[in-house]
Amino acid sequence: GPKVLQIPSHQIIDMGQMVTLNCDPVSNHLYFYWYKQILGQQMEFLVNFYNGKVMEKSKLFKDQFSVERPDGSYFTLKIQPTALEDSAVYFCASSLREDTQYFGPGTRLLVL
Amino acid sequence: GDSVTQTEGPVTVSESESLIINCTYSATSIAYPNLFWYVRYPGEGLQLLLKVITAGQKGSSRGFEATYNKETTSFHLQKASVQESDSAVYYCALGDRGYAQGLTFGLGTRVSVFP
Numbered sequence: 001g002p003k004v005l006q007i008p009s010h011q012i013i014d015m016g017q018m019v020t021l022n023c024d025p026v027s028n029h030l031y032f033y034w035y036k037q038i039l040g041q042q043m044e045f046l047v048n049f050y051n052g053k054v055m056e057k058s059k060l061f062k063d064q065f066s067v068e069r070p071d072g073s074y075f076t077l078k079i080q081p082t083a084l085e086d087s088a089v090y091f092c093a094s095s096l097r098e099d100t101q102y103f104g105p106g107t108r109l110l111v112l
Numbered sequence: 113g114d115s116v117t118q119t120e121g122p123v124t125v126s127e128s129e130s131l132i133i134n135c136t137y138s139a140t141s142i143a144y145p146n147l148f149w150y151v152r153y154p155g156e157g158l159q160l161l162l163k164v165i166t167a168g169q170k171g172s173s174r175g176f177e178a179t180y181n182k183e184t185t186s187f188h189l190q191k192a193s194v195q196e197s198d199s200a201v202y203y204c205a206l207g208d209r210g211y212a213q214g215l216t217f218g219l220g221t222r223v224s225v226f227p
């Protein structure tokens with residue numbers, strides 16, 4: 001089936017530093033999403049993105065978070081500055097329309 | 113807010129036995145939720161197993177079935193005879209019809225099938 005790729009698979013970073021998580025969505029998809037999963041908890045929606053704009057964000061999407069998809073390439077999640085509570089697995093997803101979302105394998109982020 | 117509750121794992125079952133994973137949902141902000149089962153096999157990413165968008169309908173895939181029951185707000189996943197390759201983590205989720213909103217997931221149920 002369609003594949004979503006995420007780079008890197010793991011990232012360790014010091015608190016206060018900036019991190020960028022990259023997502024390579026399915027090539028013809030138009031809607032993009034980020035989710036966050038803390039160990040032992042359920043995966044939770046952060047934000048979605050369409051036509052160059054954030055459509056909806058949850059209360060987990062802090063001011064330190066930002067998303068973009070420059071020039072139709074990677075869909076990125078940037079956290080600046082990072083905090084200890086940002087340690088989690090971040091999943092990217094994409095969909096062609098307002099329907100089935102396809103997920104990447106996740107980026108495991110550890111903030112020290 | 114919306115929520116999904118599913119069978120707490122881990123669930124252990126022998127090959128060729130039946131499996132049921134319960135899922136109930138609460139969709140307070142969505143009038144017509146879409147319901148999904150996603151699966152993560154060991155070492156792989158989350159992938160869609162099946163989805164149903166109409167109450168009363170049944171979805172099926174890879175021998176698994178789930179029926180969208182609006183009266184009981186349930187979407188239980190069943191398989192009559194599991195195989196070792198069904199060992200995975202299963203996630204029930206709900207979303208809004210016609211809107212590219214974020215899905216609401218359950219905690220996931222880890223299933224281990226032994227030969």
